[in-house]
Amino acid sequence: MALDQPLTIGPLQVSPGVLLAPMEDVSDLPFRRICRELGADIVYTEFVNAEGLLREDPTGPRRSYHKLDFHESERPLGMQIYGASELSMEEATRIAADRGPDLIDINCGCWVSNVALRGAGAGLLRDLPQMRQVVRRVRGATHLPVTVKTRLGWDADSIQIVDVARMLQDEGIAALTVHCRTRAQGHKGTPDYSWIPKIKQAVTIPVILNGDVTSAQTAAAAFQDTGCDGVMIGREAIRHPWVFREVQHFLPTGSHLPEPTLAERVTLCQRHLDYAIEQHGERYGLISLRRHFAGYFRGMRGAAALRQEMSQEKDLPRLRARLEQLIGEADLVVV
Structure with missing residues (x-):
């Protein structure tokens, strides 16, 4: 083809x-x-x-x-x-x-x-x-x-x-x-x-x-x-x-796009969270997102600890607040 x-x-x-x-x-x-x-x-x-x-x-x-x-x-x-x-x-x-x-x-x-x-x-x-x-x-x-x-x-x-x-x-x-x-x-x-x-x-x-x-x-x-x-x-x-x-x-x-920025990663994760809650409800929506945190935070400094933190969070407002906070954390820039 x-x-x-x-x-x-x-x-x-x-x-x-x-x-x-x-x-x-x-x-x-x-x-x-x-x-x-x-x-x-x-x-x-x-x-x-x-x-x-x-x-x-x-x-x-x-x-x-x-x-x-x-x-x-x-x-x-x-x-x-x-x-x-x-x-x-x-x-x-x-x-x-x-x-x-x-x-x-x-x-x-x-x-x-x-x-x-x-x-x-x-x-x-x-x-x-x-x-x-x-x-x-x-x-x-x-x-x-x-x-x-x-x-x-x-x-x-x-x-x-x-x-x-x-x-x-x-x-x-x-x-x-x-x-x-x-x-x-x-x-x-x-x-x-x-x-x-x-x-x-x-x-x-x-x-x-x-x-x-x-x-x-x-x-x-x-x-x-x-x-x-x-x-x-x-x-x-x-x-x-x-x-x-x-x-x-x-x-x-034939050219490569730059790696997604920290803001792009977090924003996409936030949107995925919104879709998951809309479709599955709060409890299962949070559970369904856990398998995707590794992809969203891959390459960030401290990514493993961040994934664990996000996966253990069961309170939706706290998770939303933490995601918003990440955008301003320069030390987590993609490396």
Whole structure:
């Protein structure tokens, strides 16, 4: 793909195609809003368990339904669902599609044991006929574009990603995201980007690269070296959410943006806090922000102590006051 070509997924067109990965307990509504504001072209919900969605008591907490909440400013938005049964995935697709996302994504890549060993996520890589049935049922349940996120294979001895890509294209998916590791690797080892050009030669649908895209330079290299149609950023977005802004600037210019200032870091953290309280309420909003303090305060003098202080604060007015105070503390400048 040439960088001057948009990433096209059904009726959606974005450019250059820098996406936020779906991440459990991370890519909730407040964080997705932050990443969209910083330049993510498409964002995805946390993955939603199809069986859980169907089992939930309408009068209870409805955690799975809550994951489908979104703000209009997030668009374009994908909702990711996972499951081993084509029937539950079909019904879950209808429920998710009724919420009004821009696309539905099928998780065929989650490597954790309690998902993959039950035949869902990357477990479908060990049962390609079942993967086909799941995709076919999901496609038939919605008019929205359907995409798939998967891995190279179950392990190094069973990499079938080129054949998988052909099969998924035959079933009508609109785009394919490939995490360039096997299920056995999890997040360990080096992703093998060499498979992306092979996939691109085999299919005409957009192919999105995922795995260790950690900077503007690695994103640019991924586009240039593999011909991918987009890149998806996961863990680096937690560590440094400004990565989207930096990639968007670097790709057309070849120049780097300066590191975010102390004031920019604190202001973004304050905005994230506001979004979290709005969405989750005070108690869980404060809890949900804890995993992000490391990213907001990374590089500051005394960052570890500051993260601990912020994470232990349970009083919202005190936390707001402390964040405001930080802006004027010159000794905390980013180093």
